[in-house]
Amino acid sequence: MSKGLLAVAIFFAVLAFPLIFNATSAVTGSTKSHPALKQGKGEKCVKDTDWMRRNHMNLLKHTRDDSVRGGIPAGESGLAGCVSCHPKRGEFCDSCHSFVGASPECWQCHHYPV
Ligand code: HEC
Ligand code: HEC
Ligand code: HEC
Numbered sequence: 001m002s003k004g005l006l007a008v009a010i011f012f013a014v015l016a017f018p019l020i021f022n023a024t025s026a027v028t029g030s031t032k033s034h035p036a037l038k039q040g041k042g043e044k045c046v047k048d049t050d051w052m053r054r055n056h057m058n059l060l061k062h063t064r065d066d067s068v069r070g071g072i073p074a075g076e077s078g079l080a081g082c083v084s085c086h087p088k089r090g091e092f093c094d095s096c097h098s099f100v101g102a103s104p105e106c107w108q109c110h111h112y113p114v
Contacts, residue, residue, distance in 0.1 A: 035099050038091040041084070046076050059102070079110050089113045 034053075045052045047059065059077055065071040075081055086092040089112045097103060106112070 034096045037095060038086070038088065040086050040092070045085070046081065079106075079112060083112055088113055 047055070052059070060079070060082075063074050063077045067074040069080060076084070082093075089107075093112070094114070
């Protein structure tokens with residue numbers, strides 16, 4: 001290969017790098033914190049989306065305690081609330097959980113459609 005051709009080849013490799021990187025990172029997940037999820041219903045979640053991403057497990061445990069011990073109706077922050085806007089566990093909760101390697105042990109007692 002002549003020097004000129006080599007320079008051209010390198011030039012295009014550099015040019016294509018962001019494209020190739022983006023295409024492969026969709027598979028490796030290197031720039032994303034989670035896989036593509038089915039959009040929830042309604043305008044917004046029971047709390048800010050970012051907060052929910054990090055804290056939904058704590059919210060659910062608080063709701064459980066309030067509901068079971070305090071007799072406060074679970075409402076939208078209970079599991080039936082989640083189901084009303086995220087109707088399928090498989091295309092929302094589970095697709096993220098399997099990505100991060102979490103497997104909440106709730107579904108042996110609670111019904112959440114897969
Ligand atoms: C051994 C059975 C069992 C397991 C496992 C279990 N629960 Fe429950 N949970 C119950 C029972 C019984 C109640 C009270 C009856 C009700 O309200 O459904 C309850 C109530 C709740 C409530 C309040 C009512 C509602 O439906 O929202 C929440 C929230 C809840 N559980 C969340 C969870 C979460 C999250 C997990 C997993 C980390 C979990 N539970 C695991 C049995 C269980
Ligand atoms: C009134 C409808 C509604 C209810 C009820 C609801 N959500 Fe959401 N949720 C949304 C919307 C809308 C979004 C933001 C768009 C999206 O990412 O799906 C969202 C986002 C989220 C996210 C962040 C997703 C991401 O992209 O990182 C999590 C986690 C979540 N919800 C969990 C829950 C849990 C757990 C419950 C039950 C306690 C619940 N949601 C109840 C509508 C709802
Ligand atoms: C954007 C990613 C994401 C989505 C969407 C998501 N989760 Fe989670 N969930 C996590 C992560 C991360 C953890 C923490 C795993 C750990 O700490 O080991 C977790 C943990 C949990 C736990 C606590 C498990 C335990 O035993 O302590 C519960 C309960 C839970 N999620 C319920 C849900 C429900 C119900 C939905 C759907 C309405 C949902 N999650 C959607 C990422 C997600």
